[in-house]
Amino acid sequence: MRAAFASTLAELAERDERILLLTGDLGYKALEPFSERFPRRFFNVGVAEQNMVGLATGLAECGFLPFVYSIATFASLRAYEFIRNGPVAHRLKVRIVGVGGGFDYGPAGPTHHGLEDVGVLRLQPGLTVVAPADSEQARSILRDTWDRPGPFYYRLSKDDRLSVPELRGRFSLGRAEVLRRGPDILLLVAGSLASEALAASDALKRIGIDATLAVVSTLNPAPVDDLRGRLEGFDDVVTIEDHYAAGGLGSIVAEIVAESGARCRLLRLGVKEGPDGLSGSLPYLLKRHGLSRESIVAAAETAVEARKRSDS
Amino acid sequence: MNASGKPVQPVQPVALRRIILEQSKRANVGHIGSALSVADILAALYSGILRIERPDDPERDRFILSKGHAALALYAALHLRGLLDAETLDTYCGDGSLLGVHPEPALPGVDFATGSLGHGLSIGAGAALGARLQGSSRRAFVLVSDAELGEGSLWEAVMFAAHHGLSNLVAIVDWNGQQALGYTEDVLSLRGLPDRFRSFGWDVHEIDGHDIDSIGRTVSGLPLGGPPHVLIARTTFGKGVSFMEGKIHWHYWPMSDEEYLRALAEVSAGRQT
Numbered sequence: 001m002r003a004a005f006a007s008t009l010a011e012l013a014e015r016d017e018r019i020l021l022l023t024g025d026l027g028y029k030a031l032e033p034f035s036e037r038f039p040r041r042f043f044n045v046g047v048a049e050q051n052m053v054g055l056a057t058g059l060a061e062c063g064f065l066p067f068v069y070s071i072a073t074f075a076s077l078r079a080y081e082f083i084r085n086g087p088v089a090h091r092l093k094v095r096i097v098g099v100g101g102g103f104d105y106g107p108a109g110p111t112h113h114g115l116e117d118v119g120v121l122r123l124q125p126g127l128t129v130v131a132p133a134d135s136e137q138a139r140s141i142l143r144d145t146w147d148r149p150g151p152f153y154y155r156l157s158k159d160d161r162l163s164v165p166e167l168r169g170r171f172s173l174g175r176a177e178v179l180r181r182g183p184d185i186l187l188l189v190a191g192s193l194a195s196e197a198l199a200a201s202d203a204l205k206r207i208g209i210d211a212t213l214a215v216v217s218t219l220n221p222a223p224v225d226d227l228r229g230r231l232e233g234f235d236d237v238v239t240i241e242d243h244y245a246a247g248g249l250g251s252i253v254a255e256i257v258a259e260s261g262a263r264c265r266l267l268r269l270g271v272k273e274g275p276d277g278l279s280g281s282l283p284y285l286l287k288r289h290g291l292s293r294e295s296i297v298a299a300a301e302t303a304v305e306a307r308k309r310s311d312s
Numbered sequence: 313m314n315a316s317g318k319p320v321q322p323v324q325p326v327a328l329r330r331i332i333l334e335q336s337k338r339a340n341v342g343h344i345g346s347a348l349s350v351a352d353i354l355a356a357l358y359s360g361i362l363r364i365e366r367p368d369d370p371e372r373d374r375f376i377l378s379k380g381h382a383a384l385a386l387y388a389a390l391h392l393r394g395l396l397d398a399e400t401l402d403t404y405c406g407d408g409s410l411l412g413v414h415p416e417p418a419l420p421g422v423d424f425a426t427g428s429l430g431h432g433l434s435i436g437a438g439a440a441l442g443a444r445l446q447g448s449s450r451r452a453f454v455l456v457s458d459a460e461l462g463e464g465s466l467w468e469a470v471m472f473a474a475h476h477g478l479s480n481l482v483a484i485v486d487w488n489g490q491q492a493l494g495y496t497e498d499v500l501s502l503r504g505l506p507d508r509f510r511s512f513g514w515d516v517h518e519i520d521g522h523d524i525d526s527i528g529r530t531v532s533g534l535p536l537g538g539p540p541h542v543l544i545a546r547t548t549f550g551k552g553v554s555f556m557e558g559k560i561h562w563h564y565w566p567m568s569d570e571e572y573l574r575a576l577a578e579v580s581a582g583r584q585t
Binding site: 020040043045046048050051053054055056057058059060061062063064066081082085086089090 | 370374417423424425426427430433435436438441443445446452465469471472
């Protein structure tokens, strides 16, 4: 998604001269579509994420639209209080771009695994959090939201090849996009695991489980009305995210289920164990944490089987 | 003078200190020593250094009170400059007031929320960079405490501003040598502070932070086009009230009735310019 992000931002910057791009010395072979076209609007601020967000706060107050770019963990956690007391407190149009949410930087090790960025950032009122499912949707999201009020956090995947053709880049802020419709179980997937979840729902169909699959790309403000409607009629709901099971989509849905009185059982697939020091490829880590398509199939199948047993 | 060429009525430091004492007493709160420490710096800034036609003028100079806990001194300066009415000033630290111990930008005249130390210089550097990109002559002034220099993030901004030659950025360090729990020399030494800034590539001016004329002269002589500027202002914590000067506990303590009357008498007898 990085390539899609950089080229779309350059396209927007062509017509909106307020757009600036700041990076904390990251984005090698990714940001060139912007930096080469707009060298005077591109700032590598060095390895200094707090200062980067502070700069963006000062820039946004005088009318600029600054995008700040780093790896998801650094963009969200290192700069967290600067985000809180800066763009959030002042309701400024600062755009924080966190690349590599989840295990995109798998071999880089746990310091680079973005497992709580959504959780901490969605605590901030007025900070919109979006996680595109693929490059095409990343483009739509940027084109739709670049000038909306208040601060934004874009959780991007590092993988430029990530593609969910069925989605056709559709995006509507605060609404989930449905990719499969079936009565047996509801699968809700956040952002970049959409393609994994899509493969899982097709595998479920082959074993006789007809799932509805919806991609949730808006994570803050919680898309309460939209998701409440989608829960109706389902006995079992599974959330899928490359994030700690607490704080992200699973928590959002748990809150909606509890507050709406929806009658369903919720299974949250996410990372449930603390850092164990292990690094590895994205497929390895997804499998290890029960987030591969096979794990999603197994979890959904178990949920449906258990329901059948309790119903009979 | 302000941007339209009209002379600005000077903000009298005696009046500013009286407000600090009156409001602290009325609200029964502390942070008095910190506010008194920067009273003359704020009097100088709001007597014509800061070009502010209206608080919402996009072309105004930006001022960031990075040591947000001295906000009362800022409120007093805004009041004396005619940007904050007496009735609003009297809500200081009250329920539902915009005038908290730390400043909040919903209050006209406050550009940015501060209170978490080490944040303001980055914002100021952003404001200065923004002005340059827009071809504007406006400047950004950031008042930081000396103990605040313990925040690593501040030095990120120091490096950035020097690297980008932000000569429209002016930092003022309130070097009173004290912090909440002790003297900076005992807590985290700032020995050789001017040289630290010099070695980072800043234009350094050591000044008396209680000499309003000198502050004004120094700022008006700052060149554009070179490195960012820092005024290292030697100050006395609690300045103007003999029993507060240099005393650690006046970081947090409120005043008794007797202390209040003594303090008020002392600052009222202080010099007028």
